[in-house]
Structures are given as structure tokens and as C-alpha cells.
């Protein structure tokens with residue numbers, strides 16, 4: 001069994017041309033007319049591959065190839081909605097390659113033990129509807145269907161009505177498709193594989209993040225008359241604190257990263273000691289433990305400022321726990337890559353993916369291929385055709401192993 005190289009590349013190209021009339025790149029936001037055109041293409045390709053197509057009530061498209069056994073399917077998939085002015089590969093690659101995997105298995109004429117599904121999830125990017133990962137969230141019951149259908153888009157349109165308008169308000173219950181195993185193929189969207197010339201990333205998890213807004217209040221005063229020893233300079237105190245947070249990541253040499261992305265002082269004049277300073281910090285770490293340690297360090301530093309007489313506030317703006325994928329499935333992917341003499345790198349994803357929702361309900365892993373220069377969410381997004389084909393072959397090999405495996409002996 002092999003991936004049809006020419007068709008994979010041609011279809012990525014064809015899907016990439018949908019939504020290109022708005023300027024550079026393509027813009028195919030969830031549940032827009034452009035999304036509908038892309039969905040229609042994908043559903044057609046699924047049927048051509050030999051799959052039966054089902055639309056669930058949040059608009060996820062499932063292409064199903066039945067196996068001999070009942071029971072939860074082996075699923076792959078990703079998304080075809082994009083950010084504004086996107087590249088052609090983010091998400092689309094995983095869906096189009098998944099369709100090619102179904103086609104290869106169907107054409108081989110063998111009846112797999114397990115059912116296989118390729119799914120295009122609704123509104124992964126979260127540009128038009130918040131939260132992101134909407135289709136996979138609903139499927140894994142992180143958010144209710146009714147609640148999801150009530151969401152309003154950034155341009156004021158009701159999610160349920162938009163699904164109906166584009167013809168993708170399905171009747172099927174999303175969690176009826178819940179898989180026994182999930183494998184998502186995706187471009188890396190970062191520079192690691194490209195820089196190190198490694199064709200396959202075996203993704204062991206998704207790093208967690210934690211976003212904070214910190215304010216420090218002291219006493220505004222005259223920059224000329226207030227002696228240094230008598231100041232309560234909120235700006236200087238907040239700068240020291242911000243420095244300590246980023247320094248900590250450098251000193252520890254851990255995979256943990258910290259970013260102070262915004263910083264402002266009030267009243268904000270050249271000759272006034274700042275009375276208040278506000279800044280944000282973004283912590284990321286592949287483990288929850290590392291994330292918690294960063295948060296403890298933050299809290300400790302803020303407490304020290306309180307002891308020094310400042311008034312402080314700490315607000316958690318957003319937090320997502322780190323996700324650990326299945327060791328067993330990662331091993332399968334690594335073995336398949338080894339069979340094809342493709343070097344691998346075990347790595348953690350820096351970006352969010354539908355796979356992190358599925359990881360809550362079943363053994364899950366991801367396969368990454370290199371992104372040239374690490375560029376993504378940009379029309380310049382590019383992966384070498386050979387790398388695209390290699391990734392799809394590894395997906396085919398992995399899925400083939402998983403579906404040809406009886407759960408029970410009769």
C-alpha cells in the first residue's frame with residue numbers, strides 16, 4: 001500500500017486555492033462561504049476514496065471506512081478552517097493525507113479489522129468563533145452541543161444558523177464517532193525539524209501555557225525631589241519582577257519559557273516616578289509540573305513586593321494544561337518511520353491541535369513534518385513535497401497497523 005503522491009500534492013494545491021480572492025494567502029474562516037467550498041471538496045474526496053460521509057451536529061465531517069469488528073474506530077484527521085491570510089498546509093495536510101490513507105486501504109481491497117475514520121473538525125483555529133478546537137471540544141464533551149451552537153461569531157453570526165446556511169448542520173451525534181485511537185498528521189509550524197533536517201517528528205505531547213496579568217501599585221512622585229530611598233517606584237519594581245521571571249527560564253535551562261509581552265506604567269511621564277505598572281507574562285512548559293513551578297515563582301516574587309509596601313494584583317487570563325500523548329502510539333509511529341528508514345525526532349508541540357482534546361478520551365499521538373523556516377499562519381508556509389509524502393506514508397503505515405489488529409479472538 002502506498003500514498004498516491006501526485007493526487008495528495010494536487011489536492012493540497014486545489015484546497016489551497018479556495019479562499020484566495022481576499023488578498024495574499026487564503027482566508028477560509030470557519031462556517032463562511034469559503035469554508036463551505038472547501039468542505040464540499042473534502043466530502044467529495046472522501047466519497048471517491050470509498051468512505052461513507054457523515055456530518056455531525058457541530059459540522060464535523062467524518063469519512064468512515066467500515067471494518068469487520070464493531071467497536072470504536074481508529075481515527076485520523078485535522079481541520080480545514082484557516083486563520084486570515086493563511087498558508088495551504090496547516091490542518092489541510094492532515095485531512096487530505098487522511099483521505100489518501102483511506103483511499104490506499106480501500107484500493108488494497110482488504111477488510112480491516114477495525115473501522116477507520118478521517119475527520120475534518122469544525123473551527124479549529126478559533127478565529128471566527130471562540131473557543132478554538134470547537135469541533136473536537138464538542139466531540140469530547142468539553143463543551144455542550146447546545147452551548148456551541150449558540151456561539152456568536154466575531155462578525156455577529158450565530159454558529160447554528162451558519163452551519164445550516166452552509167449545509168453542514170448534520171444529524172449525527174458527535175460523540176458517536178469517538179475513536180479508540182487518534183493520530184493527527186500536521187506540519188510542525190516551528191523551526192526544529194527543518195533546522196535539524198529531520199523528516200518526521202514523533203509528537204509526545206502539547207506544551208501547556210499559563211497567561212497572567214500583574215499590576216504593581218506604589219506612589220507616584222516627583223522625579224527630582226523624591227530621594228531614591230524614599231520612593232515606592234512601581235515601574236522599577238515591576239521591571240525587576242519581569243526580569244526575574246524571564247531570567248529564571250534562562251538560568252534553569254529548562255524547556256520552560258517565559259515572555260513579558262506587554263508592559264505599561266502610569267501616569268507615564270518622563271519626570272514622574274511611576275505610581276502603577278501593569279504587565280503580562282506568558283509561561284509555557286511541556287509538563288504541568290514545570291508550569292506550576294513557574295507560577296509558584298511568580299507568586300513568591302509578587303508576595304515579596306507586597307512585603308516591600310506595594311499593592312499588587314495577579315489575574316490568570318488563560319490557562320491550558322500540558323498534554324501527554326500515548327507512549328504506545330508514539331512507539332508505533334517511530335517503528336513505522338524506522339521501517340521506511342526515516343529519521344525521527346521525539347518532540348513536544350508548541351501549538352494547540354485537535355489531538356489534545358482527543359487525548360482526553362483515547363490513546364493519541366501526532367506526526368509532524370518540517371515547516372520551512374518554521375513559518376506558519378502565513379502565506380509563506382511551505383513543506384517540501386517529499387516531506388509531505390513521507391509524513392503521509394508514516395500515517396498510512398501507523399493507521400494500517402492499528403486497524404489490522406483484532407481486539408478479540410473468536
Ligand SMILES: [Zn+2]
Pocket residue numbers: 079090091124186353
Ligand atoms: Zn492546525
